[in-house]
Amino acid sequence: MVSSTSPNTAYSFLSLGDSYTIGESVGEADRWSVQLAGLLRKGGMDVGNPDIIARTGWTTSELQDAIKASGNTKTYDLVSLLIGVNNQYRGQSLATYRTGFRELLQTAVRYAKGKPNRVFVLSIPDWGQSPFAEGRDRQKVGAEIDAFNAVAQEECRAAGIAYVDITPLSRQYAKDTSHFASDGLHYSGKQMKLWAEQALPVVKKLLQ
Template identity: 50%
Template sequence: MNRLLFILFVFIGLACTDKTASEIMNDQPERDTDQAENDESAFSYLALGDSYTIGESVSEDQRFPVQLVQGLRNEGFDVKPAKIVARTGWTTDELAAAIKNENLDESYNLVTLLIGVNNQYRGRSADEYRSEFKELLQTTIDFAGSQTQNVIVISIPDYGVTPFGKSRDPEKIAKEIDAFNTINSEETQQANARYVDITAISREALNDEKLVAGDGLHPSGEMYRRWVDKILPEATEILESQK
C-alpha cells in the first residue's frame, strides 16, 4: 500500500510540473543572484524583443542579452543581470502592451530593441510596422534616460535560411525581412540611436547547421555569440561614456 501511495505522489508531482509550450513562453527569466544584482553602482541593461531576445530553444546562459552582459563583465564593467522583456511570438504592438504591464525602472544605462519578425510572419504591413516601431523606439529611448546613443537597435534576422523557413518561400521571407530592416534602420538613424545589423550573420545558417537551435527555426547559442561579437563594441562605448 505504501508503495502504491509513493508511486501516486510521484505521478501527481510530475503532472503538476508539466507545462505546455505557451506556458513556458510566459515565464520570465530568473534573475541572477550574483553580487551585481543588488549593487546600486552597477550598470543596468534592459533588453526588449521577442523570441530572439528571450532565446527560444537555447539555455538561459546562451541568450544574447546574457552573453552580452558576460562580455561586458569580461571588459571590466560591473553590470547587473539583464532585465529581459520578451516573449516568443510577440509583434510590435504586443511588446508595447507588455512593457506597460512590467514593473520597470525609470531608466537604464543600456537598452536594446529587436522586434519585427512576427509582424512579417503574420503578414502585417510595412506601414503598420513603421508606425508601431517608431513608437517603440521612442519608448526605448525614454528607458535610456532620453539618451539616444545609449540605445542599440538590432536588425531582424532572416529565418528563411533555417530548415523551418526553407519550406515557406525563403526568397519572399528575405525580401520582406530586408524591407522591415530598411524601416527600422531609417527610424533608428532618424532618432540618432545606434544600429547593429546582424542579418548577414543570420544568413550564414544556410550552410552551417550549428547556427540553428534544435527546433530548426531559432538561433543557436553559437549564433547568438556571433551577434554579441558585433553588439559588444557598441555596448562597451555606451558604458564607457557613463563611467
C-alpha cells in the same frame, strides 16, 4: 519580465524583444543579451545581466502592451531592442511596423533615462534561411526581412540610436545546423554569441 540585474553592478541593462531575445529553445546563459553582458564584463565593464521583457511570437504592438502591463518603472544605463520578425511573419504592413517600432524606440529611450545614446537595436535575422523554412519561398522571406530592417534602420537614424546589423550572420551560417536550436527555427547560443560579438564594440562606445 525576467529580472536578473544585480543592484550592485555599475551598469544596468534592459533587453526588449521577442523569441530572439528570450532565447526560445535555449538556456538562459545562451541568450544573446546575457552573452553580451558577459563579454562586457570580460572587457572590464561592470554590466549586470539584463532584465528581459520578451516572449516568442510578439509583434511590436504586443511588446508595447507587455511593457505597459509589466509595470516596470525602473530606468537603465543600457537598453536593447530586437523586434519585427512576427510583424513580417503575420504579413503586417511596413507602415504598421514603422509606427510600432517608432513608439518602441521612444519607450526604450524613456527606460534609458531619456538618453538615445544608451539605446541600441539589433536587426531582424532572416528566418527564411532556417531549416524550418524548407519548402517556403526563402527569397521572398529574405526580401521582406530586408524591407523591415530598412525601416528600422531609418527610424534609428532619425532618432540618433545605434543600429547593429546581425542579419548577414544569420545568412552566413544558414547551412550549419549547429547555429540553430532544436526546433530548426530559432537560433542556438553559438549563433547568438556572434550577435553579441557584433554588438560589443558598438555598446562599448555607448557606455564610454
